[in-house]
Amino acid sequence: MADHFEEHRPPEGETTLPKGIAPQSEGEFRNPDDPAPPETAIPGDPQPSTPAYSSSSNPYGSDSEPPVSAALLETPVTGRPAGDTGSSTPPQVPARRTPPPAPPPPPPTDDDDDAGDEEERGMLRMSFMEHLEELRSRVLHALLGVVLAFLVSLSFASPLWRIVSNPAINALKHLGVNPPKLTVITPMEGFNIIYLKLPLLVSVFLGSPWILYQVWAFISPGLYKREKKWAVPFILSTAGLFIAGGLFAYFVAFRFGLEFLLGIGRDANVTPMVSINEYFDLFVNVTLGVGLVFEMPVLIFFLTLLRIASPRFLLRHSRYAILAITIIAAVVTPTPDVFNMMIFAVPMVMLFFVGVFASHLLVLKREGKKFPWGTVLLVILGIALVTAAAIALLLYRYHFHFIYKWPYLVK
Numbered sequence: 001m002a003d004h005f006e007e008h009r010p011p012e013g014e015t016t017l018p019k020g021i022a023p024q025s026e027g028e029f030r031n032p033d034d035p036a037p038p039e040t041a042i043p044g045d046p047q048p049s050t051p052a053y054s055s056s057s058n059p060y061g062s063d064s065e066p067p068v069s070a071a072l073l074e075t076p077v078t079g080r081p082a083g084d085t086g087s088s089t090p091p092q093v094p095a096r097r098t099p100p101p102a103p104p105p106p107p108p109t110d111d112d113d114d115a116g117d118e119e120e121r122g123m124l125r126m127s128f129m130e131h132l133e134e135l136r137s138r139v140l141h142a143l144l145g146v147v148l149a150f151l152v153s154l155s156f157a158s159p160l161w162r163i164v165s166n167p168a169i170n171a172l173k174h175l176g177v178n179p180p181k182l183t184v185i186t187p188m189e190g191f192n193i194i195y196l197k198l199p200l201l202v203s204v205f206l207g208s209p210w211i212l213y214q215v216w217a218f219i220s221p222g223l224y225k226r227e228k229k230w231a232v233p234f235i236l237s238t239a240g241l242f243i244a245g246g247l248f249a250y251f252v253a254f255r256f257g258l259e260f261l262l263g264i265g266r267d268a269n270v271t272p273m274v275s276i277n278e279y280f281d282l283f284v285n286v287t288l289g290v291g292l293v294f295e296m297p298v299l300i301f302f303l304t305l306l307r308i309a310s311p312r313f314l315l316r317h318s319r320y321a322i323l324a325i326t327i328i329a330a331v332v333t334p335t336p337d338v339f340n341m342m343i344f345a346v347p348m349v350m351l352f353f354v355g356v357f358a359s360h361l362l363v364l365k366r367e368g369k370k371f372p373w374g375t376v377l378l379v380i381l382g383i384a385l386v387t388a389a390a391i392a393l394l395l396y397r398y399h400f401h402f403i404y405k406w407p408y409l410v411k
Contacts, residue, residue, distance in 0.1 A: 138214045145210035149203035154195065160202055161194045167250070168279055171259040175266060182276045189277045201284060205246055205291075209239040230305075238298050241351075245294030248347065249287045257286070257333060257340045289332040293348055300355030304362050311360040321352055 153160065165182055172180035184190050204211075212235045220228055262272045303309040314321070329344035364371055391409070394400040400411050 134218060138218045142207075142211045142214040145207045145214075146203050149207040149210075150199050153199035153202040153206065157195050157199055160198055164198060164280070164283060165276075167255045167258050168262075168274055170255070171262050172272065172274075174259060175263055175272065177262075177272060182274050182279055185275050185277065189275070193276050193280045197280060197284075201287070205243055208242050209235055212238050234298070238295060241294040241298060242291045245291035246287045248294070249290035253290060253333070253340070253343050254283065254286050256343060258282075260340060286332065290344070293328065293332065293344075294351060296348065296351045297355035297358055300352070301358045301362065304359035309359070311356050311363060314356045314359065318352070318356075322349055325349055325352060 168182060169180045216231050216234060220231065262274070264270075300309065300314065304311070325348045326341070326345050329341050329348060333341045333344050361371055394409060398411065400409050402408060403410055
């Protein structure tokens with residue numbers, strides 16, 4: 001340490017002048033603002049020409065000493081008092097301690113990712129009025145899509161009515177009603193049904209993907225980034241199942257049920273006369289009801305996504321689900337017979353288990369497991385081959401043939 005201080009000591013006779021101190025004579029420095037210090041005789045040096053301080057010339061009195069500037073007590077280079085010649089050991093300066101290195105930051109966790117995603121959620125930064133403005137914008141966009149679909153459907157109103165009335169015409173033909181036509185009771189029925197209600201119903205089915213997209217666009221700012229990837233599957237599956245339900249109601253359920261209803265009372269001299277208003281109301285109830293029921297897999301999937309339900313819980317209580325489905329089928333079915341009710345109930349039960357399977361896949365992905373798709377595909381392929389072999393045997397060995405309605409394969 002002493003060597004260190006000696007190494008940085010300026011050469012003898014050379015001293016750096018601090019700011020504000022002017023040299024008075026050789027080897028002496030004085031602050032111009034301080035009073036002159038008393039001179040001390042140094043051996044070998046000539047005596048100064050000015051007399052030393054005396055009690056009579058001391059302006060501070062005989063018993064007090066003149067003030068000494070702090071700049072004269074400590075030099076700016078070595079930090080020693082003015083009377084120290086540097087022969088003694090300089091004061092020890094404590095060594096600076098190196099602070100310990102900071103611990104490394106913890107690795108990012110899922111909670112940190114969730115927190116970062118949560119900061120990106122747009123709804124958290126939206127006020128109540130902004131929510132209302134966003135809802136208003138989405139509703140207007142959805143209505144605009146429905147209006148465009150309505151205009152397109154309106155241009156095909158007559159062909160669409162022929163398609164919708166076709167099940168009633170076929171049922172009346174099978175029952176021997178001549179002529180097989182629907183009737184108009186009031187003057188406005190034909191206009192209201194053909195040019196207003198029917199295009200509106202068709203526009204709801206055609207515009208369902210656009211409407212669901214607007215619904216998703218409204219709720220997506222409140223979702224995590226990893227949840228927003230469900231947008232395309234949500235829109236396609238929901239709209240696809242809704243349209244599939246409407247087609248199933250038209251091609252299967254409505255046709256069988258309508259013929260049963262119109263045939264009631266034929267043996268008691270009752271001739272059916274169907275109003276287009278009553279017929280279209282029944283058509284709307286069946287198609288929309290079955291279309292909404294077909295959304296069951298999507299509902300079960302989102303209940304599992306929100307951790308409200310689980311596949312094990314759904315399978316454990318599947319008997320209650322089947323009972324509820326049977327009751328819904330009895331309400332939706334236009335006929336009270338068991339056969340037509342089963343036409344509704346069986347697909348609904350199948351859709352329930354499809355939803356349970358989708359929720360099971362979600363749980364497996366959440367747990368980091370994989371579904372054995374290879375084994376399942378082999379089983380399905382084996383069942384398809386057995387079914388094809390059975391149909392080929394009935395066709396070529398027992399001379400069965402296909403028909404367009406149930407049971408589709410007769411001898």
